[in-house]
């Protein structure tokens with residue numbers, strides 16, 4: 047009689063590490079795609095995979111061949127569909143490395159006090175502009191990126207490349223300015239461009255009051271390593287978008303802390 051092979055039940059340290067790493071990977075993927083349409087896509091794939099296993103188990107050759115072909119083409123399709131998530135995932139891994147996380151060490155080696163002071167100086171005009179735009183109910187969308195990606199922004203943007211200033215931000219967003227439509231992009235310590243058309247998020251779980259400005263702010267935080275500050279024209283409320291998630295009603299104290307951390 048044929049005996050069962052229980053070899054696969056042998057458990058080693060390598061298996062334990064393997065399981066832990068897979069659990070961490072699943073957690074990372076889940077936290078990146080949570081509240082996005084990618085969850086539905088992943089669920090759809092999962093259902094197809096289960097169906098494939100059932101069909102294969104029942105030896106339904108024709109159907110399993112069709113699904114097999116579909117899956118092999120599907121891998122390419124998945125890379126295209128999940129391109130923003132894959133990009134974010136890789137950026138996230140890069141940003142979470144030991145040296146990146148321990149900025150104190152970088153600062154110690156390369157003069158953190160100066161950097162902190164520079165940071166506050168650079169953030170202050172933005173906070174002041176937001177305060178005044180909130181008061182005057184001027185809608186604004188400001189995107190912060192570490193490195194300006196020509197491919198992502200130059201198509202629709204008006205290049206500015208100027209020092210960050212409160213009055214410049216206010217005049218860009220005031221209603222009669224020809225540049226007020228779209229987003230301002232701040233990178234490398236400069237107002238790089240204005241009037242930028244950004245990709246809109248297709249998240250269908252956002253509150254109904256979110257219009258295009260909010261959707262564009264959230265959209266760019268999903269597709270690029272960017273954060274966005276949104277000043278609502280309707281309510282004057284400040285929102286902060288990061289990694290596809292949005293924080294509403296952000297106070298100026300919080301905004302300063304968030305920008306100091308992320309920008």
Ligand SMILES: Nc1ncnc2c1ncn2[C@@H]1O[C@H](COP(=O)(O)OP(=O)(O)OP(=O)(O)O)[C@@H](O)[C@H]1O
Nearest residue numbers: 185227228243244256257258259260262278279280
């Ligand atoms: N794809 C886009 N990229 C950048 N900015 C955009 C985009 N689409 C719309 N906007 C900006 O959003 C403005 C329209 O905002 P809308 O009223 O739809 O937004 P909202 O999210 O409801 O915000 P508010 O509370 O300010 O009304 C446009 O005038 C334009 O400046």
